[in-house]
Amino acid sequence: MDTATHVVMGIAVGSIATLDPVVANDPTLAQTVMLGALIGSQAPDFDTVLKLKDNAKYIRNHRGVTHSIPAVILWPILITAAISLFVPGINLLHLWLWTFLAVILHVFVDIFNAYGTQALSPFKKKWIALGVIYIFDPFIFFSHVAAIIIWQMGAHQGFTFLTLYFILIFYYVWRFYARNNVYKKALEEHPDATHVFISPSFKWRRWHVVIRTPEMMYVAQAFGEKINYFESYPFEPIPNKPIINAAMQDENLAAFLSFSPSYRWEVVRVGDHHEVRFIDLRYRSKGHYPFVAIVKLDDEYNILSSYTGWIYSEETLKKKLEFATE
Template identity: 40%
Template sequence: MDTATHFAMGFGLAGLAYLDPVVASTPALAGAVMIGTVIGSQAPDLDGLVRLRGTAAYVRNHRGVSHSVPALFLWTGAIFVLIQAIMPQAHWFHLLSWIFLAVCLHVFVDLFNSYGTKGLYPFRDKWVALNAIFIFDPFIFAAHLVGFLLWASGVDPGRSFLLIYIIIAGYYYWRVQVQKRMTELVRQRIGKTGTYTIIPTLSWTNWTFVAKTEHHWYVGELISGEVIILDTFTIKPENERIAAAKKSFKVQSFLAFTHHVHVETKERPFGYEVKWIDLRYRSRFQGKSHYMFVAVVYLDFDLTIRDSFVGWIHRGEDQLAKKLDSNRQLS
């Protein structure tokens, strides 16, 4: 989920904590729990600091080990020690429990969008993305706002947020079921055996999809139940240019993160361009469609890597050309 929703969930859990009689009857503990749940709801995303080491390191690590099973306990312990150092509490178990719940909830809800996490590591060293909830969901955020308004008006926060979280749990179940139905619609439309990935958007009625069959990738949209195929790519075998470009750390980071990838090669005046595109992130800029998340390598004619890039391109190929200035660097 987005940062704002994680914050809202942190405060929501602080309200839910009033169901705990010890928290409800101990103001100092209630304050400590609120600090713990708010920090706990954000802590796993502190791995965003790895961006300082470059985009490739960020792509490879964000939502990785920081969202793993061992990290749940490490984040909880670190936050607990921090709070105890600032405002010591006698009821350790209650404070630890609510912090742990906040950290777990962060990782759990992140599993449901298209980016996913390594939430099952070390039991499963793969990204898990359930593709049922958009990264920002207005319904979930609005439900928390209603809870905060009720809390501010004097309504018991524990009961309010218990009801809200029951409703949100039902909402998650509904979205998962809708996603399954949309998957079947796309499977019937394409009519081939393969892997089908249906991805949520901000709209409840609109979805995007990526399907991989034996010989092709299909990219498209579902609009109010209508399946629209936008792009079709032929899957081609790897060649020596692709193999040479894959030696780039940036490309390795990209491929470690996503498996919805199509690769293209082009001959350039300086040599070759090898570009991988993540088919999940199709967009339009100035009337032209493009794929926003890419990894690109420039090779000379001896297949030596001259430059490379991994990251997001929001304004089309012109933006990519500026990031990889072939005329200046490779002439």
């Protein structure tokens, strides 16, 4: 989820903690639990600093180690220890428990996005991405904002947010139901499909769909249970060719391939060099596929520059590749 949603979820956890008699009877502990929940709700995303280094490191590692099982165990311990240095004598067990819940909730809700997490690492490196909730879901965010307002107007802090979370359980169930209907419809129209990739969009009833069969890949959009097709491409596995093999050594392309399950590739001649392009088909927007990996090579297939990330124009891509060469 986005940062703002994780913040309001931290407030929710700190509020529900007031139903804990130990927390409710200790104002200082209640304040530190709210602080721990707020920090815990953000801690797994501290790896966002990797973006300052380069996109390849960010794409390959974001929601990886920091969302893993060891990290989920370690974050609450570190946060509790840090807070206890400034607030001695507080109940460490209850501070740790509620901070632990905030960290778990962060990782748990991230699983429902199309991006997903490596939540089972180090036991399984596979990305878990259920693809039922958009990265910023207006209903989830604004329902939390509404709960905060209701609480500030005098409603019971703990029960207000507990009620909200019961509502959100039904909301998640409904989203699964809607996604599964799209999946069933895709299989009805393409019974030979080997993969159906479904990603949520900002609008509730609209879904991004990529259908892969043994011969073709179809890019579509589902509205409700109706699937509208945009483009189709021959399904071509990555070939064993010298120029492709050379490009595959690039870390930007490697990061892209570790993340993207549905893409097409092409090799084009641009001026005095070659470009190996991989385009993620899941994020079609206004006729454009913005998430790409590009490797620029000379005639001897030496890598000149590369880039992976979000690009919305050829001019921007050209500048990125030129900058990477410098």
